[in-house]
Amino acid sequence: MTPVLELSNITKRFGALTANEDVSLQLGQGEILALLGENGAGKTTLMNILFGHYEADEGTVRVFGEDLPAGKPRAAIAAGVGMVHQHFTLAGNLTVLENVMLGSERLTRFGSDTSAARSKLMGISDRFGLPVKPDVKVSKLSVGERQRVEILKALYRDARVLILDEPTAVLARPEAERLFETLRGMTKDGLSLIFISHKLHEVMAASDRVAVLRGGKMVAERKTRDTSPAELAELMVGRKVERPKREAHSIGAPVLVGSGITVEQEGAFVLDDVSFTVHAGEILGIVGVSGNGQGALGALLSGLAHPTAGSLTLGNTDIGHFGPRDLIEAGVARVPEDRHSEGAVGEMSVWENAVLERLRSDAFSNLGFVRKQAAQEHARDLIGRFDVRGATPETRIRLLSGGNMQKLILGRSLSTGPKFLLANQPTRGLDEGAIAAVHQELLAARSEGAAILLISEELEEAVQLSDRIQAIVKGRLSQPVTADEADARRLGLMMAGVWDTEDAA
């Protein structure tokens, strides 16, 4: 069988950095190939070369046996290659149909043939089982629906090879599973697919074959049924990685107690009568489908939102009305949900980010002047202690990888020896090696007696790290269950909002 797609000996350099080195790859008819690798392994670069966004320094791309001219996305589209980007390229103020037609109409024609386009779109939609409403504005669609439009857009241009860049990065678990079912069905219709991922479980679940990239080189190819997550993890990282295990230990006195807290924003309850207690040396996991009040809970514990009813106490202090400064002063450390938009100022240096929260403390300023030496020393200390790679105090923090940025933010929070730590989605978007490092630090802080509240949408992570777990559903919190009681069924029910009836059942 001839491959539908063949990349031979691709090399791509950006200045001193070699993003791809002598990479070869084949895709068979009707196959789903997973391209696996850590962040920065060169996956996206490779696919951008295939699609013509970048021009390779060496090597060729062949589609259906024909050489593809380098650096021309239009040629790739004409040859039947479609790409679904990680960040969608849709116009929110246009309808689904308009978005799909955009760019594939002829410029020289006056007006546009909407009815022909509509029937073609609906035909594709039926054939591949991708239901859409063609006249709805894209801005009204959910993330999952927008992705469907992206896929339809590629199919509308007669793509027979589809490339999906981190297709599940923005999807919740059930949506992701549905997507892969759809993709599987599409291969039966003769499509061939490559999807890029760094998540082992979805690679195992959805692919026929796996190609592993590491440091820009193709390190292994496996049939999915012949491999295991452990082997893939090792291939991807280049060494054995194991997430650290939580050791049982005795738990101390209550540190942070929330009782009957309600938070109202613009007249709506974003948190509704929630209660929780975090003890010294304990990790309390909050699980739930995204958008159920995690944001509000995070804001509450970061000092950015305040209870309209109920109380939040740290030790004997009521901290409900504290802003970020007072909270930090009182011994609260915070790891925000989004490290790029909230955790760090990208254009500022590592040292400035390291002390930003505590600039006004005597340690880092004197009479309104910044003690730069002390601050840089502190940053250097964090870099060493928390293994932040590729950073000096003067590096702009934007240039760090996600994992290293997160280690610095975590280090900044933990270096003060906090009584309580909020870890909001601490491993989102990180690769396996960085996840293990973050888990290690959280567990170390736990051993030292910090009380930790972990908000996570990754069930696996919550179960691995937490001593007790509560589910958040529509702004309400379930009763806690201990880690031993937290089997998949029980957590599933909790996350579906079924807990009041649990005792009765």
Add this chain to the structure above:
Amino acid sequence: MRLERRETVPLALVATAPLAAILCALLLAAGLIGAAGVNPLAAYGEMLRGAFGSRLSLTEMFTRATPLILTGLAAAVAFRARLWNIGGEGQFFMGALVTAWIGHSLGLPGPIGMAVLLVCGMAAGALLLAGPAYLRLHFGVDEVVTTLLLNFIVILFVGLMIEGPLRDPLAFGWPQSVPVDSAYRFADLVPRTRLHMGLLVALAAAGIVWLILTRTVFGVETRAAGLNAKAAAFAGISLPRTIMGVALLSGALAGLAGAVEVMGVTGGVTTTMSPGFGYAGIVVAMLAALHPAGVVVAAVFVATVFVGADAMSRATGVPSFIADVIVALSLLTMLVALLFTTYRVRR
């Protein structure tokens, strides 16, 4: 062709961008000078001679640069925090008017009186910008609109005052305000020229602003708030306080420019005393990439164009309005240059 964000911006690029921008602006303006029937090279030669050719022209150029340094600093400080203060012109006039008014009959000894006057001019400018900053913080009113429109209001107000209560009775009917007491005039920096000690005030201001921006908690917090407001709020930096602080500093600098101009050059206030110092300050700040040291250099460039254009006009007959064209063009080319320092072009 598409734009790709640069991972790091080489220092050489940051330094050459304004030069390239100015060169492009001069090339574009050369077309206009050529259209006026004059050899552009000869015209630019006259311009340079007019600004640097003699002791007198050199001191004139620095006299012109003095308020530009201050209004440039005012714009740079505000823009760094994403407070778009377009009202430098109004703050300049307010500072000038208050200085002339108080300085006309202030019964304090020379040096103390001068210090008081400078502070008064700064306070006038600061208060004028505090209003738009308050409106933005509490009602979300766009400060571009409010500060810009305030310029016209202030200039009309100045007109009202110098035709009325502050009119100088000794000005032979010219609409001019009473002058500051001669005890409070800046001494000449170079004898028998108009260049005054105010230049040193402007240079000191640049140094102090640099110190504030890079070395103080306020400066670092301001920069954080300007670059990523959400992260700054998360770190516990009060955005309203930062914005208000920046507004007071920026307005004070523009007001100081007005005070210095009155105490150093004009004595009294007229509605024509500024050839657009406030607006040109925006160009100066942009050419300087919002850096205080760069502001000094950029102010010298803009002053060269303004002063040199007059000389060029006398020698070649090209209207001196060409100065405004060159300055405006260099703002546009600088904006393009900034695009190329942050992004690279890929095919």
